[in-house]
Amino acid sequence: xxxxxxxxxxxxxxxxxxxxxxxxxxxxxxxxxxxxxxxxxxxxxxxxxxxxxxxxxxxxxxxxxxxxxxxxxxxxxxxxxxxxxxxxxxxxxxxxxxxxxxxxxxxxxxxxxxxxxxxxxxxxxxxxxxxxxxxxxxxxxxxxxxxxxxxxxxxxxxxxxxxxxxxxxxxxxxxxxxxxxxxxxxxxxxxxxxxxxxxxxxxxxxxxxxxxxxxxxxxxxxxxxxxxxxxxxxxxxxxxxxxxxxxxxxxxxxxxxxxxxxxx
Amino acid sequence: xxxxxxxxxxxxxxxxxxxxxxxxxxxxxxxxxxxxxxxxxxxxxxxxxxxxxxxxxxxxxxxxxxxxxxxxxxxxxxxxxxxxxxxxxxxxxxxxxxxxxxxxxxxxxxxxxxxxxxxxxxxxxxxxxxxxxxxxxxxxxxxxxxxxxxxxxxxxxxxxxxxxxxxxxxxxxxxxxxxxxxxxxxxxxxxxxxxxxxxxxxxxxxxxxxxxxxxxxxxxxxxxxxxxxxxxxxxxxxxxxxxxxxxxxxxxxxxxxxxxxxxxxxxxxxxxxxxxxxxxxxxxxxxxxxxxxxxx
Numbered sequence: 001x002x003x004x005x006x007x008x009x010x011x012x013x014x015x016x017x018x019x020x021x022x023x024x025x026x027x028x029x030x031x032x033x034x035x036x037x038x039x040x041x042x043x044x045x046x047x048x049x050x051x052x053x054x055x056x057x058x059x060x061x062x063x064x065x066x067x068x069x070x071x072x073x074x075x076x077x078x079x080x081x082x083x084x085x086x087x088x089x090x091x092x093x094x095x096x097x098x099x100x101x102x103x104x105x106x107x108x109x110x111x112x113x114x115x116x117x118x119x120x121x122x123x124x125x126x127x128x129x130x131x132x133x134x135x136x137x138x139x140x141x142x143x144x145x146x147x148x149x150x151x152x153x154x155x156x157x158x159x160x161x162x163x164x165x166x167x168x169x170x171x172x173x174x175x176x177x178x179x180x181x182x183x184x185x186x187x188x189x190x191x192x193x194x195x196x197x198x199x200x201x202x203x204x205x206x207x208x209x210x211x212x213x214x215x216x217x218x219x220x221x222x223x224x225x226x227x228x229x230x231x232x233x234x235x236x237x238x239x240x241x242x243x244x245x246x247x248x249x250x251x252x253x254x255x256x257x258x259x260x261x262x263x264x
Numbered sequence: 265x266x267x268x269x270x271x272x273x274x275x276x277x278x279x280x281x282x283x284x285x286x287x288x289x290x291x292x293x294x295x296x297x298x299x300x301x302x303x304x305x306x307x308x309x310x311x312x313x314x315x316x317x318x319x320x321x322x323x324x325x326x327x328x329x330x331x332x333x334x335x336x337x338x339x340x341x342x343x344x345x346x347x348x349x350x351x352x353x354x355x356x357x358x359x360x361x362x363x364x365x366x367x368x369x370x371x372x373x374x375x376x377x378x379x380x381x382x383x384x385x386x387x388x389x390x391x392x393x394x395x396x397x398x399x400x401x402x403x404x405x406x407x408x409x410x411x412x413x414x415x416x417x418x419x420x421x422x423x424x425x426x427x428x429x430x431x432x433x434x435x436x437x438x439x440x441x442x443x444x445x446x447x448x449x450x451x452x453x454x455x456x457x458x459x460x461x462x463x464x465x466x467x468x469x470x471x472x473x474x475x476x477x478x479x480x481x482x483x484x485x486x487x488x489x490x491x492x493x494x495x496x497x498x499x500x501x502x503x504x505x506x507x508x509x510x511x512x513x514x515x516x517x518x519x520x521x522x523x524x525x526x527x528x529x530x531x532x533x534x535x536x537x538x539x540x541x542x543x544x545x546x547x548x549x550x551x552x553x554x555x556x557x558x559x560x
Contacts, residue, residue: 090310090430091490094490095434098434105425
């Protein structure tokens with residue numbers, strides 16, 4: 001099976017500075033991959049390479065068996081701070097429709113088939129109820145769903161989500177994570193998620209790409225959620241806890257002075 | 265025409281006035297501007313470019329007075345400065361904050377140049393006034409031809425690029441990833457806006473232009489968010505403003521600019537009043553829905 005992503009000796013340079021180098025990794029198709037690393041490590045840059053927005057300085061990149069190129073319809077993308085630029089001028093439905101036909105020039109009515117695909121995508125992410133509302137009227141979680149609907153409306157095989165859980169409350173985080181798991185099971189898409197916090201994603205992650213000391217690596221998620229590795233990766237003590245039920249989560253492996261002691 | 269504007273008060277012969285050549289020119293020219301302005305207004309708002317539109321009108325000011333200075337057609341001077349200024353603004357910072365600062369600075373410089381050129385050209389106050397506040401009743405047959413070409417260019421170009429332009433306007437990061445030429449579309453839009461403003465300045469003037477380019481679309485957006493409907497309603501409001509404005513102007517013999525702007529603003533206020541406290545416009549809701557729809 002063609003891997004979703006293969007890097008061979010890739011070095012990425014931006015503004016004269018090497019962001020990361022020695023990229024040698026393969027991500028299998030159908031994986032749900034956490035892309036992790038400290039701030040500025042080049043997580044979003046990796047996405048830009050895959051989207052064909054940033055050429056690599058050296059090495060070879062293969063996405064879904066081909067060279068990265070702009071306008072690859074097999075890739076669905078939800079950028080970070082997705083909602084920042086959206087005003088009250090567009091409805092959820094319009095935004096998803098643009099994901100399907102937004103690149104086409106010329107006058108042309110949206111066909112019934114295209115409308116049906118838009119409806120199906122909105123339904124699949126659970127956004128059908130507010131499809132006709134303006135984006136500015138939706139909550140952060142609802143906006144994120146619409147963004148995901150836009151990313152999957154053209155039947156993408158690879159989803160790139162940049163911090164999809166940022167600014168969401170716990171309930172919305174859980175619902176988006178559950179949606180990602182469903183999308184993978186139902187459609188076999190490969191999903192790559194940039195995230196600062198691994199914990200909410202751990203129930204669905206199968207793999208991770210981690211940017212350690214300026215180099216990207218790939219591993220199964222179980223091999224990445226290790227105290228030594230995460231502590232090294234983030235440069236601060238990180239603990240890993242496995243509960244009796246088999247749940248896995250990370251925690252800050254240090255304690256503040258007991259705040260109550262000063263009052264005693 | 266000066267005679268015509270001399271008296272103030274109701275003019276019983278307003279119907280006859282409307283049939284005069286200059287009024288016919290004004291109606292045709294004004295309608296073309298309304299069409300172009302109404303169509304572009306939606307994009308001005310979705311691109312958060314309202315300030316740039318306002319600034320472009322001011323940048324046209326030295327173009328107009330500079331044209332008088334060197335004896336060139338005013339429309340040409342306006343067009344050169346508006347398009348040039350638009351490209352300059354378009355090339356400046358991508359971020360809104362950077363763009364605002366650059367736009368404001370260019371605006372100030374342009375207004376200064378406008379005053380300088382007007383003074384050097386020995387332009388009298390009424391010439392300057394007609395640039396600042398528009399002089400729809402002085403539109404010549406030659407200008408109408410130019411207006412026709414500009415309007416045709418705007419309508420045809422928009423027909424071609426409207427959809428990708430909307431994508432690039434509301435969702436630039438995704439549009440770029442999807443292969444939409446975001447930057448080129450941005451520059452194309454600025455040129456179309458500059459052509460429209462070149463015409464609109466001659467209708468309502470640099471100072472009142474906002475009411476014809478931004479207000480109709482803003483009013484339409486209060487009523488609906490369907491892109492095609494917004495464009496249609498904005499054009500209708502702009503047309504109604506120009507037509508009603510001209511009729512009122514003929515009735516009481518006062519400058520049409522005032523009435524055109526007044527009608528547009530009255531429409532905006534009326535719609536604000538109707539929808540104003542509608543809690544769902546621009547307000548977030550946090551109602552939760554079932555986690556995930558069945559995946560089928």
